Amino acid sequence: MVAHYDELETRSHEARERDLMARLPALVTAALKAPGWREHLKGVDAAAVNSREALAKLPVMRKSALPAMQKASRPFAGLVPSPASSFGRLFTSPGPIFEPEGTEKDAWRGARSLFAAGFRPGDIVLNTFSYHMTPGGFLLDSAARALGCPVIPAGPGQTEMQLEMIAQLEPVAYTGTPDFLKILLDAAKAANRDVSCIKKALVSGAAFPPSLQAEIKSRGIDAYQTYATADLGVVAYESAAREGLIVNEDVLVEIVRPGTGDPVGEGEVGEIVVTSFNEHHPWIRLALGDLSAFMKGASPCGRTNARIKGWMGRADQTAKIKGMFVRPEQIAELSRQHPALRKLRLVVTRENEQDAMTLRAESANGGADLPEKVAATLQAVTKLKGRVEIVAVGSLPNDGKVISDERA
Secondary structure, eight states: OOOSSSGGGGSOHHHHHHHHHHHHHHHHHHHTTSHHHHHHTTTOOGGGOOSHHHHTTSOOEEGGGHHHHHHHSTTGGGOOSSOGGGSSEEEEETTTEEEEEOSSTTTTOOHHHHHHTTOOTTOOEEEOSOOSSSSHHHHHHHHHHHHTOOEEEOOSOOHHHHHHHHHHHOOSEEEEOHHHHHHHHHHHHHTTOOOTTOOEEEEOSSOOOHHHHHHHHHTTOEEEEEEEETTTEEEEEOOTTOSSEEEOTTEEEEEEOTTSOOBOOTTOOEEEEEEEOOTTSOEEEEEEEEEEOEESSOOTTSOOSOEEOOOOOBSOOOEEETTEEEOHHHHHHHHHHOTTEEEEEEEEEEETTEEEEEEEEEESSOOTTHHHHHHHHHHHHHSSOOEEEEEOTTOSOSSOOSEEEOOO
8 A cells, every 4th residue: 555645745955945945946936026025025146045044034925914014015915926817716715814716736735645644546525625615625626626525515514414415425534623523523413324335534724733733643534734825735635644744845844943943953833834845926034823732753654844833822912911912022032132042931920910011031141230131121122121030041832932921
């Protein structure tokens, strides 16, 4: 039995890096044809962006900023070098953010994740992601058909009709949220309907905690997770090894300190930033706002690309303190002004019925006056007074939190 989708999944780390780094200059060149990217990457020499280190010097593009950018500059905030008329479908997702779909086969790069979840040509797939305006339904629909799987374009809802379709067409596979899969299974049990034909599933779009995983497994369904966005398609996916999510081919993932574009140390939790190698719709350092961390080594399933731990929370930790918004990028500014500082964590509490903040900063040798200097910078940057505590290097939690709001 074929274990992998193609030979790209098992190439050496060195071969993959050489390939991606060699393609970076052309990607940046393509992006610079779009006015939005020319403004964002002003002064960048595309030919010089040929390594991870060079890429890390480029500014991040925040997904959270896209709605306002697209409203100010149509279409697609000037970030797409190809005209809207050259794409196959045009979508919107919450924000709103508008996205184009390419005309190539499996434009969202999803077939690989289906294969890793056990889907094979000929498997009939019940796809319950929405087909209405948003790209989720088409993302998995096109991926399944690229793999050779017939698709039932069910969308979410209409549970009774879906049970009838399952009885008539006997799909062996499910794609959709884990929540709706449970709704279907519960409805089938309540109505005494047989849905045992469904043996495998690829789920996304909602949390899939161990308790729900165990329940779905007890119903006879082998379910796997995929991490995808409407902008990028499939970023990472789970395999039979069940050890983290494997980064998809043709994307480059970085984990950076929240509020910055600075890559974190190995194993440290940070924000997911993705570069997508699609010259018709390029994304260069798109910061998704989700937290994760790289795992050491390669997956036991034989796929050699990097692995992330999966979704570990949100990086947007903006807190309102005494009527003022304090953001992770403001805390990151303290590290830039005080190189002796390592990891930082602003703890927000209530004292005497008032907001209070304490900056805990890791440092090995900053000098006796470091707390006083950092406190002055903290006030200058945030316009708020706060205490500063210098702590030992490695003592702060590895959870990606830059601002910890501990108010009740």
